[in-house]
Amino acid sequence: MVSDLKKLTQRPEYTQKFNSMSGRHGWLRLTPAYSLKIVEEILNQDAMAERVLDPFCGTGTTALGSITRGFDAVTTDINPFLVWLTTAKTRHYSQEEVDDTLMAGAYALDLVENAVCCADPPPIYQIERWWGPANLGFLCCLRSAIDMASQGTASSDLLKIAFCRTLIRLSNAAFNHQSMSFKQSQPMLPLDTNPADTFRQDYEHVCDGAAERIRGNSRAYVYDARELCQETLGTFDLVITSPPYANRMSYIRELRPYMYWLGYLVEPQDAGEMDWVAIGGTWGIATSRLNDWQPYYGFEHPHLSDVSEAMRASKNKNGALLANYVLKYFDDIFGHFRSLRSVVRPGGRVHYIVGNSTFYGTVLATQNIYADIMREIGFDDVEVRAIRKRNSKKELFEYAVSSTARG
Numbered sequence: 001m002v003s004d005l006k007k008l009t010q011r012p013e014y015t016q017k018f019n020s021m022s023g024r025h026g027w028l029r030l031t032p033a034y035s036l037k038i039v040e041e042i043l044n045q046d047a048m049a050e051r052v053l054d055p056f057c058g059t060g061t062t063a064l065g066s067i068t069r070g071f072d073a074v075t076t077d078i079n080p081f082l083v084w085l086t087t088a089k090t091r092h093y094s095q096e097e098v099d100d101t102l103m104a105g106a107y108a109l110d111l112v113e114n115a116v117c118c119a120d121p122p123p124i125y126q127i128e129r130w131w132g133p134a135n136l137g138f139l140c141c142l143r144s145a146i147d148m149a150s151q152g153t154a155s156s157d158l159l160k161i162a163f164c165r166t167l168i169r170l171s172n173a174a175f176n177h178q179s180m181s182f183k184q185s186q187p188m189l190p191l192d193t194n195p196a197d198t199f200r201q202d203y204e205h206v207c208d209g210a211a212e213r214i215r216g217n218s219r220a221y222v223y224d225a226r227e228l229c230q231e232t233l234g235t236f237d238l239v240i241t242s243p244p245y246a247n248r249m250s251y252i253r254e255l256r257p258y259m260y261w262l263g264y265l266v267e268p269q270d271a272g273e274m275d276w277v278a279i280g281g282t283w284g285i286a287t288s289r290l291n292d293w294q295p296y297y298g299f300e301h302p303h304l305s306d307v308s309e310a311m312r313a314s315k316n317k318n319g320a321l322l323a324n325y326v327l328k329y330f331d332d333i334f335g336h337f338r339s340l341r342s343v344v345r346p347g348g349r350v351h352y353i354v355g356n357s358t359f360y361g362t363v364l365a366t367q368n369i370y371a372d373i374m375r376e377i378g379f380d381d382v383e384v385r386a387i388r389k390r391n392s393k394k395e396l397f398e399y400a401v402s403s404t405a406r407g
């Protein structure tokens with residue numbers, strides 16, 4: 001294994017970068033999205049499957065990849081914005097709906113030009129860091145113009161996705177770190193770029209994707225993956241997913257501009273509350289609550305005990321808090337796997353794409369704990385395969401942990 005790991009490279013084709021050129025997959029970017037290529041390779045390998053589940057949907061890579069190939073898919077996420085996005089990405093659009101959206105986009109720009117309507121800016125903290133006055137004014141008018149111009153769910157959803165693309169392109173957000181941060185200067189668009197042209201390009205791009213034909217059907221649900229239930233979801237013969245990693249990545253942090261503009265976040269404390277119910281979340285209140293956290297599912301594992309002890313013993317002032325973070329992460333993941341067992345048919349295959357972590361010099365071998373949990377809850381033929389190096393840190397890798405549900 002060690003010599004294999006030494007040969008592994010970062011393989012950008014196994015990251016979300018691969019998705020940006022793949023039609024609807026490229027509509028909105030999320031740094032921790034995984035690659036369509038990974039999903040396609042697994043679908044090729046398990047081509048006899050009928051129903052595919054992704055319990056950690058994110059931007060819907062699994063669901064969209066599956067239905068494009070004619071599989072039926074169900075996907076769940078705790079974040080309602082991502083479920084809305086995935087529902088829109090996986091819908092079948094008629095040519096009439098696409099044409100209506102193109103007309104509604106043009107009409108929305110007319111409304112903006114004629115200053116017919118204007119929404120208030122969303123309550124984003126230090127909003128002036130995100131957008132200069134002119135672009136912010138444009139976005140406020142465009143946001144309400146889209147509501148006035150679009151008729152029906154299809155064109156409303158497509159224009160809102162285009163709006164999300166535009167708001168990021170007009171912003172000072174940069175993606176050169178693990179997730180979103182701010183650029184030092186103004187937006188990277190050429191100086192003479194008109195915001196209306198940016199939105200026009202974006203809705204035309206989204207409409208091109210909507211016009212693509214897909215074969216299978218998908219349903220996306222707002223759902224807690226620790227409580228998967230056969231009665232509501234049915235059973236599956238293939239699970240392909242990328243759960244949150246134990247790395248303190250906050251999806252809410254990266255998604256907050258979209259979520260505020262579209263009304264999924266309203267009060268400043270909403271973000272922390274949503275991250276607290278998400279597995280692995282640590283935004284705002286979700287971090288301080290870790291101090292009082294108590295195990296819920298009672299998960300224990302020798303490697304986890306060793307790592308959490310080492311974290312507590314480290315000289316870092318956050319060592320004890322982050323030890324609780326890691327313990328809670330695995331308690332939640334164990335809760336997820338326990339509920340997963342009831343929705344996977346005997347002989348069904350599951351594939352988890354997950355990264356390991358380091359805390360204060362101690363490596364947390366998440367992939368091995370996943371493998372042990374799978375064995376414990378009733379999966380056989382457990383295989384752990386390293387697929388890529390994560391970044392410049394030599395210890396960080398991404399793994400596929402795969403297994404078969406016992407009969």
Ligand SMILES: C[S@@+](CC[C@H](N)C(=O)[O-])C[C@H]1O[C@@H](n2cnc3c(N)ncnc32)[C@H](O)[C@@H]1O
Nearest residue numbers: 033034056058059061077078224225244278279
């Ligand atoms: C690594 S991301 C998935 C990315 C996805 N594969 C993609 O390509 O976009 C993990 C997802 O798990 C979701 N999540 C976190 N806790 C959850 C829970 N308790 N139940 C369901 N989803 C959850 C997060 O909101 C996030 O979208």
